Amino acid sequence: xxxxxxxxxxxxxxxxxxxxxxxxxxxxxxxxxxxxxxxxxxxxxxxxxxxxxxxxxxxxxxxxxxxxxxxxxxxxxxxxxxxxxxxxxxxxxxxxxxxxxxxxxxxxxxxx
Amino acid sequence: xxxxxxxxxxxxxxxxxxxxxxxxxxxxxxxxxxxxxxxxxxxxxxxxxxxxxxxxxxxxxxxxxxxxxxxxxxxxxxxxxxxxxxxxxxxxxxxxxxxxxxxxxxxxxxxxxxx
Numbered sequence: 001x002x003x004x005x006x007x008x009x010x011x012x013x014x015x016x017x018x019x020x021x022x023x024x025x026x027x028x029x030x031x032x033x034x035x036x037x038x039x040x041x042x043x044x045x046x047x048x049x050x051x052x053x054x055x056x057x058x059x060x061x062x063x064x065x066x067x068x069x070x071x072x073x074x075x076x077x078x079x080x081x082x083x084x085x086x087x088x089x090x091x092x093x094x095x096x097x098x099x100x101x102x103x104x105x106x107x108x109x110x111x112x
Numbered sequence: 113x114x115x116x117x118x119x120x121x122x123x124x125x126x127x128x129x130x131x132x133x134x135x136x137x138x139x140x141x142x143x144x145x146x147x148x149x150x151x152x153x154x155x156x157x158x159x160x161x162x163x164x165x166x167x168x169x170x171x172x173x174x175x176x177x178x179x180x181x182x183x184x185x186x187x188x189x190x191x192x193x194x195x196x197x198x199x200x201x202x203x204x205x206x207x208x209x210x211x212x213x214x215x216x217x218x219x220x221x222x223x224x225x226x227x
Contacts, residue, residue, distance in 0.1 A: 004155070040121070042202060042217030043156075058214070090155055099144065099163075101215070103155030 002027045006091050006104035012112050013078065013085060021076045021107045023091035030096050032074035036060060037088040049074055078109060086110050116205050118218035125193050126226050133188040133221050135203030143205040145186040147177055150200045162186060198225040
């Protein structure tokens with residue numbers, strides 16, 4: 001079955017450490033997105049990519065980096081510059097001409 | 113700037129009772145509107161969407177929503193709630209086709225269903 005796979009489900013980061021969240025989709029979607037979710041807040045867009053080898057900053061890109069070397073993969077790195085990384089991270093994708101976003105099941109990142 | 117407001121942070125409803133979740137948006141033109149649902153520890157699933165045409169839209173799982181331009185609202189309803197409807201519901205808006213995926217989400221409404 002087609003879908004979006006995020007891994008790991010839970011991730012812990014030490015101070016000063018970079019961590020990478022994985023997002024893979026086999027839906028053949030062109031566009032992929034990363035959202036951050038904090039309790040009591042809606043989702044906020046971190047980065048998005050509409051095509052391979054291209055990506056744009058969202059509303060809260062500081063302290064994060066991404067790459068889009070393959071159509072099916074859009075990993076997110078939370079760098080040490082992100083001082084408050086504890087949150088639930090959601091990856092999503094969208095097919096060309098389709099308004100619907102498909103979401104992964106998320107990664108909970110916590111700081112040790 | 114566009115914004116989405118969900119006035120109710122938390123709603124408790126009895127199983128079998130009706131449910132209405134409020135959503136107000138602020139934007140000059142008619143935006144594209146969505147309702148998503150999130151079960152605990154999961155991603156979001158699209159319930160329904162409104163782009164144009166009939167202002168009452170039907171979605172999955174027995175949900176419907178009504179767009180009211182005069183009130184800048186897009187409220188979600190369900191006539192009879194089931195225990196499996198307990199979740200967080202998000203209203204979202206985008207400005208147009210050039211912003212696909214750049215959804216502006218509301219803060220969400222947590223729905224608790226009691227026996």
